Amino acid sequence: MLQLKNSVVADFDASNWRELGALTNKLDEVEGHDRLLRSLSWKDPDYEGLALTFIRKMIGSNDENLSLVQDYISKKCKISGEDISSEQSDSKKVIFSPSIFNVPSDPVDSNLVSVMMPFSTNLSPVYSSIQLAATNAGLTCTRADDIWDHSTVIQDIFSLIFRSFIVVCDFTGKNPNVFYEAGIAHTLGKHVIPITQVEQDVPFDLQHHRYIKYLNNTEGVGVLKSALESRFLTLSQKRNPKWL
Incomplete structure (x- = not known):
């Protein structure tokens, strides 16, 4: 007000x-x-x-x-400040002026999927499967370690989430950074897709949301790819025509 x-x-x-x-x-x-x-x-x-x-x-x-x-x-x-609603609807919108982050000048990219997950080599096949699912759905996919635009990592992460249409969050291992990034994505009104290898790793406050459980093996990441591709295609239908 x-x-x-x-x-x-x-x-x-x-x-x-x-x-x-x-x-x-x-x-x-x-x-x-x-x-x-x-x-x-x-x-x-x-x-x-x-x-x-x-x-x-x-x-x-x-x-x-x-x-x-x-x-x-x-x-x-x-x-x-910025209108941070990811869907241009008639619902109430939030106007904000963050003190921790700089608001990016770039608009939301309706083709962008960002991935929030621990930077661990054993999760590389998982990230690859997410990238392939995005490509098959006609989308692009990236995560914070693929970019370096700012002196602080968290600013790059915020900018990436801000510009994204879909945010995939891997809660495997209860990584506190991913929890924080999921909170940012929800606050910015993004389409958040939780994934995890262990259902107990999903925070209690988010367990009422649907999530994709997967195994980190060849068969498991293949199943994950198929599930994500289907979800990406469904969400793509909700994109605002102005963004296309």
């Missing part, structure tokens, strides 16, 4: 208030208020408080106009 208010205070003019008022059935209140547009015009000190009050009114007591207000403000203002 404060982020929306700050953007409005920085960039809104009277016509923006009238347009948003018309969209949210609050035009009469905007034009009839004795202070809002006057305070905007004269840059009075009470303008910020009035802006916040009107944004709250326009969103509605039950947030019924939240998406409408956010979309309008994001189009008219230079909002500090």
